[in-house]
Amino acid sequence: MFDFKWLYEFIIFIYCLSLIGYFIDFIQYNRKANRIAFWLLSMVWVLQTLFLLGEMLAYSNFPISTIYDGLYFYAWILVTFSLVINRLFRVDFFIFFTNVLGFFLMVLHIFTRANSDATEQSMRLVSELLVTHITLAMVSYGFFTFSCIFSFMYLLQYRLLKEKRWNKWLLRLGDLGKLDSLSYIAVVLGVPLLLIANILGVIWGYTSTDVFYIFDSKTLGSFVVLGVYLTYLALRVVRGYQGRAMALYNTLAFLFLLVNFFLFGSLSNFHF
Template sequence: MIEEYMTRLHELTIIVYALSILLYFIDFLYSNRKANKVAFWLLAFVWILQTIFLVLFMMDTGRFPVLTIFEGLYFYVWVLVSLSLGINRLMKVDFIVFFTNVVGFAIMVIHTFAPIQYESEVMVGQLASELLFIHITMAILSYGAFSISSVFSLLYVIQYDLLKRKKWGKKLIRIADLAKLEHMSHVLNVIGVPMLLLALILGLQWAYMKLPDVVWYDAKVIGSFIVLTVYGIYLYLRVGKGIQGKNLALWNLASFLIVLINFFLSGQLSSFHIWNS
């Protein structure tokens, strides 16, 4: 019963942790203080949940959780979160907080879903299924964001062409203005990229648990990282270089084409990515 309760506590922590990282990512791109503030309080809640777990563990075992590698990993993440909160509050070095917690999240996932710490085979199987469910859900949500983003980019290209050719009419009126189309396309990609990153972290942990002999040059693995890379380049061009307009919209459409290729073609070529595993 205690094991089940601690598992649910871990899963809640991961969900809140993921939301915090998403908001820190938005703040990383836009210096959004509101997002930073909410992310900080979510991270503080993560710290509270982790502290509760540590206290429960010490009450149950009568010792400090550092005697095994997996206990050490959890305490290590707790230290990272504690330092992040201190840095964010005292030094205001937000970028360090964001990147530190990406590392912390990855380690947290490894600790939570690592089968070696559970004696029950049933529990291991249940955790693997739940991990796969979260991975697939986050990946699909990110792909959904990319899909709608590509629609906005397509409308941008159409609107741009109509304006350039001075084709005034109902189509021009019914399509939103270029600035709004570009903004919405960008916002959806900002949401999709960190969700895909977190989904890949979860997916790699699932593969490690269920398929220890998986080859990392598998088509699905390579395709997923290519998708993350091209959308990362999109964000770099938009935020880092300040590039806007038709060329960026075309890049976004080309990126979505890679998403479709990865979703359908590499899924057929993959040796392990089976949805019902």
Template sequence: MLLNTLYMLIIVLYLLSVLGYFIDFIQNNQKVNRIAFWLLSIVWLLQFVFFILRMLEFNRLPLMTIFEGLFLYAWILVSFSLVINRLFRMDFLIFFVNIVGFIIMTISVFTPSGDVSEQLRSLLILELLAIHVSVILISYGAFTLSFAFSFMYMLQHHMLKEKQWGKRMFRIGDLAKLEKFSYIFTLVGFPLMVVGLILGVVWAWIEFGTVPWNDLKVMSSFVVIIVYGVYLFQFVVKKKRGYGLALFNIAAFLVLLVNYFLSSSFSEFHLWY
């Protein structure tokens, strides 16, 4: 149970580190970059502790199973990332390498063999499934807040255009701040949903031997990712701002609602949320 808890902690901290590097990748935010680096350092340390504890438990080098091989592979990637980050400051490389490392860590939790009991394997799969659902729901929450700010932006825009001066207009806030917070919550929700989908795809592949790509919920989830990806592309790369982009974000949230309610009603695969 100690190793199981430690492994889940590593997964969660690794997720937060990847999220931080993604935000830095988009915003060039050095404060977030430093937080992501220290989270990655903690991940490295916990992976090393996990490796030693497993070696002591089974009285051998933990290199004999698929699970152990993938775990060591992920630890090596984290090690290289920390060294490269210190010597060369190649932040984008660190971000992309650790996406691969996180995927490998995710796969490894589904493939324990040899010394791991079937009961522990089932528990690991159940807990990672819970993380998948939790991460997806947190991303939904972030997208909802992003929608709320865009909706207020739309209201404020109409009030200013029609010169409806009053206390209500001042209580809503200025357009620049509303637009900024709408972007920030989308920036948080997007990588969380991507990671959640990765966890879900790997879980389905290991648990059922296939991924139900034709499932309406699965297809609509990727549509949501594409739509919000287009929003971030327009904001970050094209430097688009204003009323039109706020309307686009509101439309993206409507796509999210279709994904959550309509596709869930017709999905034969997603039965828990």
């Protein structure tokens, strides 16, 4: 990516301060810390967006051509959606849990970049079709991430209620019904995006001059991920399942998504 090392390090620093603020609020219910953390995170989003725009101007393409760029874009999606969702639904702790993961991705990105071979020839995007395929897939992963976080919060809330631990965390985690509904809505939004992304990916594979294997590990894994989340929707809509069972299923589904993204991606012949 474009070498704005000072800007990237500044983003990491501001991101870290934001997480500290949210952690203070998480422990002490400090609304002032929460507000400061929110505006710091908003600053992170602005700087991340400027970084992406700088990449686009420098290379005249969307910077998602390697796994390193993909991690950065994934983190940007999490920051963007978490700010929007927090404003729309005012769900305490959601923005904290989401951006713990986002910060991890940012740090992982900078370390993988530092350890990569400088002479490595990264896969370049050859058509707008491929750009659309990758972008939609990453956005769908963002929705599935949010869904998993809502499910995690549901399971935590469920456990506190079961153990009759009545404290301020119980109220701030959110209503069980609301968390269950938001988790479901995130999957509903993510599934069609992943479906379209997979279809476009196959079309690109058969129309491009690059080597394409329909039985590639990442290709098959992406369709399995889609099948797992379609099963979630079928259990929810057709069978009427909800609550703790679906929260557990959703968490396991996201774990498989991570396996597909990191493990199957590294074993793939042409995916990042």
